[in-house]
Amino acid sequence: MNDRVEVRKTYKLFIGGAFPRSESGRTYEVHDTDDKFLANAAKASRKDGRDAVLAARKGFGAWSSATAYNRGQVLYRVAEVMEGRRDQFIADVQAAEGLGDKKSARVVDTAIDRLVWYAGWADKYAQVLGNTNPVAGPYFNFSIPEPTGVVAAIAPQDSSLLGLVSVIAPIVVTGNVVIVVASTLRPIPAITLTEVVATSDVPPGVINVLTGDPAEIAPWLASHGDVNAIDLTGVTSAELAKNLEVEAAGTVKRIRRPAQPNWLATPDLGHLRSFVETKTVWHPLGA
Template sequence: MARLEVRKTYKLYIGGAFPRSESARSYEVTDTKGRFLANAALASRKDARDSVVAARKAQAGWVKATAYNRGQVLYRVAEVMEGRRAQFVDEVVASEGLTARRAEAVVEAAIDRWVWYAGWADKLAQVLGSTNPVAGPYYNFSVPEPTGVVAVVAPQESSLLGLVSVIAPVVVSGNACVVLASEDRPLPAITLSEVLATSDVPGGVINLLTGSVAEVAPWLASHMDVNAIDIAGVDDLDLRASLEVAAADNLKRVRRPDTDDWTADPGLSRIRSFLETKTVWHPIGV
């Protein structure tokens, strides 16, 4: 007797839990040949707002963690991804139409990128901070600090490596984020959310939404409790412009799309985009 296929309807990942969309909507996800893969939740304005609330609540604790601890948490994500690499390979093949060998290289690169950013957690202050020369009986330090809650529109084409490349640099310094995954290729992001839930990342530090970029991104850009937004995955120029206008209402930092080659050396640019610099004056004891 033929076995019936178990068709999946995935949920969102908000605050460390997997709620259904407040709208109760979903949409079909297909592979590059149009074959059904799963149903994904179609996030709404309310889901975006709930994600921002969860991110703000979690960020207070995440920023207090030691840099060394944040690095260990990010490294744990890489460890759990390594254990599920076969599933990630299958999903990248289906989502991006790559061969198995090329998909395996993409998955390996995504895991390695988590490790790379994890290694920077306790080195950022030394590299991006400074001790400033002053004329007087005091020290003057410039110290990098996270900006707070960051909204991220993930790359649309690079469903896993691009996704990791925009999430890891946000959270490594102590920010929390709300991520809108690739609209047509959300399965690797959904599996990544399951990895996050079973690793050591505190609930709410990373929140993953699936659905329409045109519908959800404007609410994230205009949200007054979002401090910055990365619009790497916004391809429509008119939408991109409207998001920048909305972000200006509370002077959000905006990171514009700047690459399609997610295999390139990432450097520290994305980390720096979501840091602020605090300058402290400290008297010298006699």
């Protein structure tokens, strides 16, 4: 019989590269699918949401102007560190989603591979989504995609790791920064991911993770003047989705609200394209 008393964990938020407690001091209990206690997670408040937006905006300048090669390398590094913690992620996903050994391994492997896939897009998407334009006049004209800015995302409630990675990666690979609200009932894989992100050369503020209730935090993110876009992938309530879209309209935010995708399927560029802007530059030709 193992009579060691285990060290129970109280997890914190991940904002601006640091791990603060919720400013509200609140936590909530996280259980596995058999209702066994797993850990305490921080219950983020509106103020935590605002702090995250500040941190994200601060991180946007350096991340969006980093070279594409560098962004690709950083994301690949995240995948490398995830690979090193593969067993922990499998255990986390198993506890969170109640999957069997094989299925949870497949989910974790797909999440790591997806990050590698997106990392490779960092220095290619501008070539695929950008072009020169043959205007009818003596001008050189080109269009390039640029990151939209600060994106607030609600991570999928069911797919706690693969869904989360599939939402974060296409946002940040182009130079956006993200504030993601993790799955409420299944936050542990997201929290483990923050520990990976914190040790993988991701600059502070690029990926910010809040745990808690999207219905409480998301409206403040959707109405925030310094958030440029919202990703409603993880919003399951039609009423909440509508309210968030109404809030978002106040500053003309870009909105993505997909039906629940099959996360195991290979994605296309749609998610990435939702959070880029096309910039077109004209210059006259002349000797």
